[in-house]
Amino acid sequence: AQKVTQAQTEISVVEKEDVTLDCVYETRDTTYYLFWYKQPPSGELVFLIRRNSFDEQNEISGRYSWNFQKSTSSFNFTITASQVVDSAVYFCALKRYSTLTFGKGTMLLVSP
Amino acid sequence: NAGVTQTPKFRILKIGQSMTLQCTQDMNHNYMYWYRQDPGMGLKLIYYSVGAGITDKGEVPNGYNVSRSTTEDFPLRLELAAPSQTSVYFCASSNTGTGTNEQFFGPGTRLTVL
Numbered sequence: 001a002q003k004v005t006q007a008q009t010e011i012s013v014v015e016k017e018d019v020t021l022d023c024v025y026e027t028r029d030t031t032y033y034l035f036w037y038k039q040p041p042s043g044e045l046v047f048l049i050r051r052n053s054f055d056e057q058n059e060i061s062g063r064y065s066w067n068f069q070k071s072t073s074s075f076n077f078t079i080t081a082s083q084v085v086d087s088a089v090y091f092c093a094l095k096r097y098s099t100l101t102f103g104k105g106t107m108l109l110v111s112p
Numbered sequence: 113n114a115g116v117t118q119t120p121k122f123r124i125l126k127i128g129q130s131m132t133l134q135c136t137q138d139m140n141h142n143y144m145y146w147y148r149q150d151p152g153m154g155l156k157l158i159y160y161s162v163g164a165g166i167t168d169k170g171e172v173p174n175g176y177n178v179s180r181s182t183t184e185d186f187p188l189r190l191e192l193a194a195p196s197q198t199s200v201y202f203c204a205s206s207n208t209g210t211g212t213n214e215q216f217f218g219p220g221t222r223l224t225v226l
Contacts, residue, residue, distance in 0.1 A: 004154070035214060045155075045202065045217040091154055098143055098162065098206075099170065100215060102154030 002027050004094050006103035013082050013110055021077040021106045023092030029053075033095040034068065034075045039105070040088040048090075051075065082110045113138050116218035118203050124224045125193040133188040133221050135203030143206045144186040145215060146170075146178065148199040155202060161186055193225045 003026040013019045025034065036048040049059060051068050059066045063080045079086055089105045119134045137144065142163045147155040147170075157170030161180040175197060177189040186205075190197060200222050204215040 006154075009152075037217075043200070044219050045204075047214045047216070050214055093154075098208075099145075099157055099160060100155075102156075104152065104154045 002094050002096055002101040004092050004101055004103035006090075006092055006106050008106045009104070010107040010109065013108070015084060015110055015112050016081050017110075018078065018080050019082050019108065019110075021079075021090050021092075021108065023075045023077065023103060025073050025075065025092070025094045027073075027094060027096065029096055035093040035095065035100065036066065036075075036077050037091045037093065038088045039091065045091075048077075079108075082108075084110050084112055086110050115139065116203055116205055116216050118201075118218035118221050120221060121219065122222045124226060125190075126226060127193060127195065129193050130189070130191050131193065131223075133190075133201055133203075133223070135186045135188065135218060136184050137186075137203075137205040137216070137218075138184065139205060139207070139216065140183060141205035141207050141216075142183065143208065143215075144180065145204040145206075146176070146186070146188045147202045147204065148172065148197075149202060149220075150199050158188065158201075190223075195225050197223065198225045199223060 005024045032053045034051045038046045065078045067076045087110045091105045092103045093100045116137045145160040146158040156172045159178040161167045203218040206213045206215045
């Protein structure tokens with residue numbers, strides 16, 4: 001069975017702090033795909049990044065970076081110099097065939 | 113492109129009533145999905161469709177029905193609403209089911225059953 005664990009329910013930081021959101025997954029598949037989505041207070045789901053199981057390169061996009069480690073089944077997300085606009089719920093998801101399994105999400109609160 | 117649209121945005125139902133949540137996408141995507149999101153929880157898959165005329169159950173299908181007569185539309189039907197179906201419902205679509213194609217989500221429908 002597929003499972004995604006986001007152990008951090010809520011994280012509070014002050015603006016400009018760096019913050020890492022953890023994601024640990026379980027799967028028996030050798031080919032799989034990982035995603036991060038952002039859900040701001042307005043409620044919509046915004047796609048952030050995808051990664052396939054054969055590509056362990058870390059990725060950086062502006063203040064966002066992702067660390068994928070198959071050895072520990074983790075796909076962690078770091079926000080550098082956080083901003084108030086980063087306040088949202090962040091979901092990690094694991095894809096098998098055509099369906100996504102979501103973690104419970106981590107609520108990030110960035111205060112000024 | 114409007115992307116994925118959902119109607120209504122909000123709805124209050126009484127126990128035992130029925131309703132249909134509408135979902136339409138204009139991206140010509142073959143795959144469409146219905147999720148529900150309960151407070152403090154991630155999204156759980158209710159039903160999905162890999163193309164017109166083909167649907168399949170997800171993790172939590174009980175109490176729901178779907179149909180897919182066109183590529184664009186994927187309505188979700190609640191026949192006998194129960195308080196346990198109070199949730200936010202998201203529709204999503206993707207170009208293909210496999211690979212790294214991401215799912216595009218609609219704005220959600222907030223449903224309360226009293």
